[in-house]
Amino acid sequence: MEHLSEAQLAVDDVEADQLLELAVDAARRGGGLAESARRAGVDVAATKTNDLDVVTRADIEVENLIRETILAQRPQDGFLGEETDEVPGHDDLTWLVDPIDGTVNYLYGDPGYAVSIAAYRRGTPLVGVVYGPALDELWAARSGGGATLNGLPVRTAGSVSPAQPLLATVFDYDPTARVRQMRRLADSAVVIRDVRVSGSTALDLCRVAAGRVDVFCTDSVHWWDVGAGIVIAREAGCQAWARQDPVSRHVSCVVSNPTVSESVLSSLGYAVVPSC
Numbered sequence: 001m002e003h004l005s006e007a008q009l010a011v012d013d014v015e016a017d018q019l020l021e022l023a024v025d026a027a028r029r030g031g032g033l034a035e036s037a038r039r040a041g042v043d044v045a046a047t048k049t050n051d052l053d054v055v056t057r058a059d060i061e062v063e064n065l066i067r068e069t070i071l072a073q074r075p076q077d078g079f080l081g082e083e084t085d086e087v088p089g090h091d092d093l094t095w096l097v098d099p100i101d102g103t104v105n106y107l108y109g110d111p112g113y114a115v116s117i118a119a120y121r122r123g124t125p126l127v128g129v130v131y132g133p134a135l136d137e138l139w140a141a142r143s144g145g146g147a148t149l150n151g152l153p154v155r156t157a158g159s160v161s162p163a164q165p166l167l168a169t170v171f172d173y174d175p176t177a178r179v180r181q182m183r184r185l186a187d188s189a190v191v192i193r194d195v196r197v198s199g200s201t202a203l204d205l206c207r208v209a210a211g212r213v214d215v216f217c218t219d220s221v222h223w224w225d226v227g228a229g230i231v232i233a234r235e236a237g238c239q240a241w242a243r244q245d246p247v248s249r250h251v252s253c254v255v256s257n258p259t260v261s262e263s264v265l266s267s268l269g270y271a272v273v274p275s276c
Contacts, residue, residue, distance in 0.1 A: 016142045023117045023129040026069040030062040030115045031133035034100055042107050059083050062099035082224045093121045096227035102200030111135050116202040118227030128231030130202045139206045141235035156237040157211050162259040164193040165214030168204040172220035184269040191267050205229025208255045209236035217270045219252040226253045
């Protein structure tokens with residue numbers, strides 16, 4: 001393994017701080033647009049996998065604003081967002097963006113939605129920002145720099161019930177996958193304390209970071225859903241695993257309070273390995 005000099009490490013820290021500053025600015029801009037559009041009235045622009053999987057006009061507008069904000073300063077970077085075409089980069093850094101994570105919440109007027117922005121280099125997480133404008137919550141982290149909520153440090157405390165964790169999850173829009181997930185949840189009922197389904201993966205990962213829930217797990221998300229939250233949770237002291245199915249392209253993800261044992265986690269039925 002190459003050993004970096006103090007000067008090289010300092011440059012890396014400076015770059016990471018700059019990336020985080022840019023991510024925060026883009027998230028605030030995107031979140032402001034999303035909240036203004038929500039107050040004006042939400043319009044469904046299209047559906048994706050089925051009629052339940054909706055895209056609002058604001059999803060597209062917010063992603064375009066975020067992409068323009070980031071690439072105006074860093075035109076050499078790649079950009080992978082949920083709603084628009086991928087932009088190949090000219091170096092090895094890629095931005096992962098979910099413009100409105102929790103679109104169904106957004107559609108129904110629930111404040112539990114967020115802008116999620118992460119920067120990864122060659123698969124290694126550098127920064128993550130999750131901004132819930134309606135909740136007035138800005139979660140941010142950079143690799144090695146810790147995690148914050150509205151500028152204050154976030155560090156995960158031990159769970160109050162690690163042997164029976166409070167579980168958060170999300171469900172797939174595909175009916176067959178949803179039945180499978182429901183059965184898995186039923187099998188886990190005797191192990192967990194209770195279950196929470198908030199509708200926003202990005203915010204759920206931040207809730208694990210803050211100790212509001214003990215475990216988040218699913219097998220039906222994408223990298224743009226979890227990219228930022230994984231950085232924040234890890235920097236807060238959580239355990240995090242994720243991997244992508246090569247066929248479906250879905251990402252399986254488990255993020256956990258550090259006091260929850262691997263044996264308890266394995267009993268939940270999500271077989272993931274450290275990969276990011």
